[in-house]
Amino acid sequence: xxxxxxxxxxxxxxxxxxxxxIFVDVELLSGTHQRAKFLGIENDTVSLGGxxxxxxxxxxxxxxxxxxxxxxxxxxxxxxxxxxxxxSSSVASSSTTALSSATIAKTDTVEVPKxxxxxxxxxxxxxxxxxxxxxxxxxxxxxxxDQFTALTARILMESGENLQIMRKSDIQNCDxxxxxxSELASHGFKSIYLGEIVSNIKTDSLTLNLTxxxxxxxxxxxxxxxVNVSRETAFSDAITNNKLKNQLLDAQGKETIKTKKDRSYxxxxxxxxxxxxxxxxxxxxxxxxxxxxxxxxxxxxxxxYWNVDRHLWGASTNIIPLPGDTVHVxxxxxxxxxxIRILTFPEGANIYKANSPITKRSKAIAQTPDKFPxxxxxxDSLLIRKAGYxxxxxxxxxxxxxxxxxxxxxxKLTNFDEIEKQKKWLHDKKMQTxxxxxxxxxxxxxxxxxxxxxFAHLDYNDADEIKKDLxxxxxxxxxxYQDKVKKxxxxxxxxxxxxxxxxxxxxxxxxxxxxxxxxYF
Numbered sequence: 161x162x163x164x165x166x167x168x169x170x171x172x173x174x175x176x177x178x179x180x181x182i183f184v185d186v187e188l189l190s191g192t193h194q195r196a197k198f199l200g201i202e203n204d205t206v207s208l209g210g211x212x213x214x215x216x217x218x219x220x221x222x223x224x225x226x227x228x229x230x231x232x233x234x235x236x237x238x239x240x241x242x243x244x245x246x247x248s249s250s251v252a253s254s255s256t257t258a259l260s261s262a263t264i265a266k267t268d269t270v271e272v273p274k275x276x277x278x279x280x281x282x283x284x285x286x287x288x289x290x291x292x293x294x295x296x297x298x299x300x301x302x303x304x305x306d307q308f309t310a311l312t313a314r315i316l317m318e319s320g321e322n323l324q325i326m327r328k329s330d331i332q333n334c335d336x337x338x339x340x341x342s343e344l345a346s347h348g349f350k351s352i353y354l355g356e357i358v359s360n361i362k363t364d365s366l367t368l369n370l371t372x373x374x375x376x377x378x379x380x381x382x383x384x385x386x387v388n389v390s391r392e393t394a395f396s397d398a399i400t401n402n403k404l405k406n407q408l409l410d411a412q413g414k415e416t417i418k419t420k421k422d423r424s425y426x427x428x429x430x431x432x433x434x435x436x437x438x439x440x441x442x443x444x445x446x447x448x449x450x451x452x453x454x455x456x457x458x459x460x461x462x463x464x465y466w467n468v469d470r471h472l473w474g475a476s477t478n479i480i481p482l483p484g485d486t487v488h489v490x491x492x493x494x495x496x497x498x499x500i501r502i503l504t505f506p507e508g509a510n511i512y513k514a515n516s517p518i519t520k521r522s523k524a525i526a527q528t529p530d531k532f533p534x535x536x537x538x539x540d541s542l543l544i545r546k547a548g549y550x551x552x553x554x555x556x557x558x559x560x561x562x563x564x565x566x567x568x569x570x571x572k573l574t575n576f577d578e579i580e581k582q583k584k585w586l587h588d589k590k591m592q593t594x595x596x597x598x599x600x601x602x603x604x605x606x607x608x609x610x611x612x613x614x615f616a617h618l619d620y621n622d623a624d625e626i627k628k629d630l631x632x633x634x635x636x637x638x639x640x641y642q643d644k645v646k647k648x649x650x651x652x653x654x655x656x657x658x659x660x661x662x663x664x665x666x667x668x669x670x671x672x673x674x675x676x677x678x679x680y681f
Contacts (some may be wrong), residue, residue, distance in 0.1 A: 293352070369385075437464050
């Protein structure tokens with residue numbers, strides 16, 4: 161049985177062998193099927209050849225363990241006339257443990273078993289200039305990596321590459337790709353491919369990375385290409401729309417085959433439900449839970465937010481689409497309070513909302529540098545204005561994050577007409593501001609004048625009450641009578657003073673109001 165497993169072990173490399181013998185389909189009595197190279201039958205022993213760790217190796221199995229051996233023309237070689245092993249058939253060493261001149265040299269020395277006490281040696285020519293380092297894995301079974309290695313090798317061979325397959329473990333004393341590339345280049349390889357498979361558990365996909373180092377001089381030209389495939393249907397997805405072939409073309413620095421874009425589906429659920437789902441380039445896509453379609457192939461960001469009475473909950477995530485498949489995303493919303501932090505160079509610029517034209521009566525919401533809260537998610541715009549500099553319109557996306565930083569370099573004005581237009585606006589703005597100050601001053605003055613007039617009215621009323629008491633018959637020359645007379649006179653005098661002051665203030669206020677209205681309008 162151990163010999164049966166040896167046949168399975170060199171199956172991958174046997175498909176790419178360039179040695180003696182013919183390809184046959186082998187079936188054992190145990191039911192095992194295999195494709196290998198048939199080298200002959202001698203003394204009831206069948207010899208089959210194939211590659212094990214890049215060495216052409218002969219395996220001998222008793223003839224009675226075979227059910228049939230069929231060549232490419234349909235002939236049954238097992239039950240036909242016996243064939244003897246040619247004298248040039250070879251038995252390679254059982255294994256290779258390190259990259260050496262014997263492993264990757266242009267010729268391999270193969271040992272022939274003794275016959276009549278005579279030992280011969282033969283040189284098998286292998287003019288390989290290309291090597292494919294088998295895919296390494298991260299979170300993926302080795303069998304998947306081996307199958308992708310075989311697919312990649314087949315496509316390379318179909319494109320005319322005469323390649324050799326190795327594993328990283330075949331190259332001792334090298335822990336990184338640069339060392340491997342240098343070691344292989346020193347043995348004459350000009351084109352080196354290194355594969356890597358990375359598992360993306362979050363998106364339930366696999367990323368195939370292929371690095372190509374091509375040596376024309378002492379320094380290589382490096383190209384790296386990546387492609388994402390669904391974990392569940394990795395192989396069918398890889399060959400759909402020339403994905404794997406395009407990856408190779410990209411790694412070779414060649415133009416890829418244009419294909420129709422596959423649609424991807426993104427399904428998003430949030431806790432709580434009912435959140436608005438959006439992208440930076442789209443105000444709102446749907447309400448969670450929902451599924452939307454995209455033709456993008458590159459990674460993009462999706463935001464989810466829920467806004468009630470200026471209380472905002474939100475979350476964000478990055479998504480890698482799977483063409484023809486669905487990416488499932490679950491987001492838990494958290495309380496956020498976004499702030500827009502804006503800087504300008506130079507500082508001191510006024511910030512205006514850009515939802516309406518800027519006039520002399522427009523109010524700036526802040527002056528740089530400053531930050532202010534954001535209550536509405538989605539796309540927003542601000543207009544930055546500073547004397548001597550061109551107006552700058554800034555559009556940005558308000559995402560459910562704690563802080564959004566905006567940094568703007570202001571452009572100095574050089575056009576004469578624009579400078580004059582800005583000067584006029586600044587003058588009108590200054591006059592309007594002055595008018596507002598006068599109107600505000602007039603309002604205060606009129607208010608104080610009105611209060612003075614009211615207090616004068618109260619003094620006059622008190623004086624009238626005392627005057628009524630003085631008309632009652634009594635001792636005209638009594639002390640109480642004389643005190644009331646003095647108090648009456650005092651109240652009248654106070655009322656007169658307050659009335660005069662109030663009148664002056666009212667007049668001044670009216671004048672200020674008139675001047676303010678003139679400046680304002």
